[in-house]
Amino acid sequence: MRHVSWIIALVIGFSVGFFSRGAIDGRGARPPVGTPAQRPARPVEDPRAVYRVPVDDTPLRGPSDALVTIVESSDFECPFCKRVGPTLKQLEEAYPGKLRFSFRNNPLPFHARALPAAIAAEEARAQGGDAKFWAMHDKLFELAPALDDASIERAAQEIGLDAAKVKEAIASGKYKERIQRDQQLVQSVGAPATPSFFINGRKVAGAQPLETFRGIVDEELKKAQALVQGGTPAAQVYAKIMEAASPRPVFLPTAPGQPAPQGAAPAPQAPAAPAPAALYRKVPLRPDDPARGPADAKLTVVLFSDFQCPFCGRVEPTLKQLEEAYPGQLRIVWKHQPLPMHQDAMPAALAAEAAREQGKFWQMHDKLFENQRALDAASVAGHAKAIGLDARKFEQAVQSKKYEARIQEDMRLGSSVGANGTPTLFFNCRQVVGAQPLDRMRAVADEELKKADALLKGAKPDARFYDRACDANIAAAPAAPVPAAAQAPAPGPVQKVDVRPDDPVRGNPKAPVTIVLFSDFQCPFCARVGPTLEEVQRTYGDKVRVVWKHQPLPFHQQALPAAEAAEAAREQGKFWQMHDKLFASQRELSPDAFTRIAREIGLDAKKFEASVQSGKARARIQQDQQLAASVGAQGTPTMFVNGERVVGAVPFEQLKAVIDRQLAKR
Incomplete structure (x- = not known):
């Protein structure tokens, strides 16, 4: 989900992690005044753990059949990330043909120019593939900390990029979703700080000396060579290693009676291959399905x-x-x-x-x-x-x-x-x-x-x-328990979300449950929540209505024009037809597409164009945005179920739990 609070959350997470280390005793807890310290020792991460850090669809440098893959998680404004660059070059020279490098973005929120630089690197890749990415990668670290827009544009010109497109990408926040996915991945395996590295999945934190890197590379080369001797093709070694890798932090075994850290993976054990837990869903087929x-x-x-x-x-x-x-x-x-x-x-x-x-x-x-x-x-x-x-x-x-x-x-x-x-x-x-x-x-x-x-x-x-x-x-299947991630959160404060008499509504106007949806036609997560809301209405019928509110985010260039097109369609009684077509055409939103869709759904083209060109819907859209800000709907999609906030494209089960809770109050 696009949500500005991800930055706040990352700052808080970093602050908690930093200050907890300075404010606690050496064993990981602050002993109460006047009592002996009896808390258990701080859990220790397993230094030999292998983490699942895929390299698919990341910038790559080095031979595809290299036996060791090093994933760099970095921030272009981070001085320690810049400092480790020469070490990586030395490492590459020490193991010719044996190393492959991958990059994952992790621009830290307190580095104001880290995100624009990351966007510039991604735009370089879009224009010229991995080679241009690495050229921009090197240029940015060479320039750092001077990463202002003018410097980035000059760097783009020097390596043969279209600088205007780089500037446009930074202004629009074009690759923010991709960068956020990188950050979520590295954070999920316990690497929130920069630089962090994964050597065939083995974690190395910080700008370590060359000897540290060499020691782990040597160990991983031996393991990789053993896999090749066992029949694994060299080009598939990394994928083979990832099959058994952990998706979350792994800690050494705790003393008897001590719980493992929350969210941690257990210490490595002998691999097993049990069948996944059974969950059944009826999936109808067409006669002509491939x-x-x-x-x-x-x-x-x-x-x-x-x-x-x-x-x-x-x-x-x-x-x-x-x-x-x-x-x-x-x-x-x-x-x-x-x-x-x-x-x-x-x-x-x-x-x-x-x-x-x-x-x-x-x-x-x-x-x-x-x-x-x-x-x-x-x-x-x-x-x-x-x-x-x-x-x-x-x-x-x-x-x-x-x-x-x-x-x-x-x-x-x-x-x-x-x-x-x-x-x-x-x-x-x-x-x-x-x-x-x-x-x-x-x-x-x-x-x-x-x-x-x-x-x-x-x-x-x-x-x-x-x-x-x-x-x-x-x-025959028992009712599947709702996983923790899909359970309804504890009820929060109920917000009063005003609804206009002429707001677009789907469902029974007098339904006991109202879902007010703040959404953006260009947001991919908003498109994803659509089928969930359709399932809600199929399941609950006249008991639920959905009310639309506009929340076009500023980094989606076509979101506001799309909202204006939807309002022009609402004037002619066809908001939802336009709504459905806009989401169906999300990858190609443009004024030409809006005009085409207007014709397809039977609008009066002259009235539609006049409405859009006048800009008269902007005041109404801004009212929705102001309402969103006042009730805490900063990102999209955000829903309010009888005033109870639900953030993101949550699964049906989670939304159902909130609806059931509201219906139980009736």
Whole structure:
């Protein structure tokens, strides 16, 4: 979620971490006055722990088959980050051809120029790939701490970038979401400070001397060489290491009776491969969904995926291994779920659908995953030619976005069944999230095939068996507990959120529960909450209404114009039709797109254009923004359920818990 409070939270987290070290005794706690210190010793992080820090879709430097990957988490204004640069160069020279470097942004909030510099580096990558990123990376550290706009623009010109685009990217905050994702990742594995490094997943904090880095690199080289000798291709060593890596901090075992730190991973133990906990959701299929395998298979795996998602690329070989392991028993069914942060995902999905129209979906599917870094229009047209498609028909289908509605139908289905991330799979409607290793996938497949055999009782399955198996699984499954992350938060203060008589409303105007939604048409998380609210209205019917409030964020250039277009549509009684079309076209919002959508939904074009051009809706939109500020809706989406605040694109279960709490008060 885009939310300005992430900066505040990071400052608070840093302050707490810093001052706790100065204000406590040497063992991690302040003893009460006049009493002996009896608190347990401060937990110690395991120095040999391996953390899950993927390098997919990050800037990379060095050979792809390097045995050691070093991920740098850094801040361009941080003096210690600058100081460690020469050490990394020495390290690279000491191990020629053996090291690969990756970069994760972590601009600290008290460095005012760190975020603009990070945006400039990301824009450099957008203009010239990884080579330009690293050129800008080096220039920025060379300039630091002089990272004012003029200096950054000069640096851009010196390395051959379009400086105007760099300036525009900084002004618009173009890559903030991507940078925030980097920060969330490194914080989740206990690396909030800069610089931090991960050497094949091993954490190194701070600007350490060369000897420290060399010691860990030497150890990791030996491990990597052992993997290669055991049959792992050199280019897959890092991915292999990441399979068993921890997604959160790992601490050494505590003394008997002492609890592990909250949120910490347990100390490493022998790896196991249990099947993930079972959660079942009914996933309906279309007759023409892309499918591979027999229609009467005992086990159907429905895959929600994204052609640009690196983890989706990683799961593909695993699925092929499953098909080989269960010949004739397994069917794979594809569902589209192009994520909003992947710019080429929707165009790639449209290309796959255009290929499906000509009977070659899977050939295009394979080409797109084989060339995940080449999903631009020209490359995809080349893929179409390579698999023998009729080029004219293909281009017409892609350019007209003929199958966009079909893809969006898959996306809505995915959101409704909990497939918000990719890849998400359903084995006879049993959910498996992420690119799990083969042994875990096989564990699930074995369990579901065993249940299928019990259901068949020796009979042969038919084309309707998938529905039977799903229904049986859902009927037999116990009610799934709501995970902690999806539980409703403790009730907070109830805010009075004024609603105008003419505010856009969906649902029963007299519903006992009102959800006031502050949203932004360009915000990807706002698009993600839409299917959740649709599920709310399907579930609760006349008991819930949704009221729209505008909150166009300043770093979304098209958010305010889109809000004005929606208001112009509201004047003609078609706010929600415009609302739906704007979110469906979120990647291409522009004045031309607004005019096109106005025609599509049957607006009086002359009245629409006059309304937009007059700017008369801005005062109303600003009223919504002022209201948002007064009730604490700083980011989008923010909802108020009968005045109780819910922040972000939360899952249906969490929103349901808040609604149920409000209904119980009636």
